[in-house]
Amino acid sequence: MELTNVMLSQSQMSSKTVPRQLWDFRRGMATARVLCQLGLDHGLGLDEVLRHSGLGQAQTEDPRGQLEALQEIQLIRNLVNLLPQRSTLGIEAGCRYHVTTYGLWGYAVMASPTLGMGISMASRMLNQTFSLTTNEVEQVGDQIMVTYHSDHLPTDVRQFIMDRDRAAVVTLQREILGRPLAYRAILMRRPEPEPEVIEAYTQLFGVRPLFNQAQDRSLFAAALMHEPLPQADPHTAALCEQMCKRLVDERGARTGVAAQVRDRLMRTPGHIPDMEEISAEMGMTSRTLRRHLTAEGASFRSLLEEVRSTLAEELMTRATLTHSEIAERLGYADVTTFIEAFRRWRGVPPSEFRKAQGVVRPGAGGPMRRRFIPR
Template identity: 40%
Template sequence: MSTLVLVKLAAHHGIPEDVVLAETGLTAAGLRAADAEVLARQELRAIENLLAAVPDSDTAGLEAGLNYHLTTYGIWGFAMISASTFRESIDVGLRYLDLTFTFAPIRAEEQGSNLTLILEEEPSLPAGVARFVVQRDAAAIQTLQRETLGWPANPRAVAFRHTGEPGLVDRYRSVFGVTPEFDAPRNLVILDADILDTPLPQANEHTAAMTQQMCADLVDARRSRSGLAGRVRDIVVAQLRPPPSLPDVAAVLHMSPRTLRRHLANEGTTLRQLIDEVRSALAAELVTGGRLTVAEIARRLGYVEVSSFSQAFRRWYGVSPRAFRDR
């Protein structure tokens, strides 16, 4: 669905499908198959192709984000829109963020009357691609907020780490309703926390329970790795204090780090992502088990600082470990 959005955006600018899909190994017909799957590296290549072809590449991410609707995200979107309140919708969205297309992990911080969504850039991405995916996700947050609430709601403030060209500021303002801060320390979308407990117009208790269970099942299925990624995951499970490095894992598997990295990329993952998956799954089990303190769980999962574990847990599940345990 995400790559199809890119293809349709290109078509709007008169760019043929094969230009966007060049060197991705994908075809337009294949993308439209109901069971089609796209690897991260394939979508990133499609983004690079799109940026090279569109005339307004500096704001192409904004245009893309406006086309990512709740229905674009499948069951994840239905889980969000059927939640009882806007707060629950955000919690569900962050808890199952792995089911989205984001390349910028998102975490939330609530303080006073502000709910701040922090978009963390993947450091390995080229600068142009990183700007695109952050713009896309920030604009998509705006789109999803309006569709979830059922009425237009602008963020209180928006900030980007990248530079905003003077002639393009109006484009940002037309999308967000506010003028963003550029060259900021972090990418932020700040929402009005006063609307968090607003009941959602399409809330449905039965649908919410069903779709959230489906999201949980999908996440579990994706984390049940096979092939080389499954072997690497087993190595990570056996050694989390501290987590193994790429050379460590490569030595166990009798291959070079470069070869290991390439094979994992072919399976659509990285060592960093696998470590994150293992920690996420074990963290939920250990927290709900109730026998260990948060500090003990953090140490068991290889975190030096409890605060780092707490931040990671919020990114995975949208709430603190203690709030998760109290559910």
């Protein structure tokens, strides 16, 4: 569902009373690796960055590991205390959170048909990100207004986290759009900082922020919400492809033409090509491609099902999209067709699979900070 208007589910909730579950959730270890590398790049030792966090190097290297929000805050506190002269450190940190840092959630956002649908999904599943601030998104006239809240955070790390989270959003937007988002205005509650910090903000957002404002806000044209996402950044698209390829390879290796076809099926998030398209790209007819696959004991349909089934399971358990969103990203005409296919793969419908995995269906439980109302 595309976001065209947003209303708060808790009327004008104060940022000082943000429920802990909206920010104090367990998060992927990738954020710890980003923060540790930031410290290392500035000459710190790993033990210094990890001090008092309860984390060791082995834990940070676990690809499926998680840490508590308060552990991440301690990592940030260590960076702030050890590098007090780096007034733009939060901005630098946020620019290191790329689409691929978020794993399958990043892939799901990148595969969204429009910016509005990507923001809708991202906002609903904030606990799949590394955000410590919370935000509200609303349409006011012809513009979108995003308000960031941070008063629930410790004062000694609050500005770093605000800078980090806003820079991470800008980085994500740039990568899924393939270009910078055109902001109309950037509002900040903080007092006007030194010129080099103002310059860093201006380069990040593309406009000079206004300081001493009542809220921390970003404003941009509502028309951008309807803009198709082109997956235009080749580097990010390639990394997403590699990430998905590793997932599928774990289920069984392929060689020859079958491997080429399967890799091509994963190359473009949000668009799975058909056999005619792939055979043309490979410089052969679909009949010749079918003959090659048959000789290798494979078929185009089996490869397509292999890719779809693997990504479907991952998107349900790790990115927690709705069934309709998954169907859309895997190239199904409608959700019913996807549900029938999943039942064929797993012997149970998606809802039962999720229940067996202990995954709550999106929207079926837990607090919702915002709900989306179609115009």
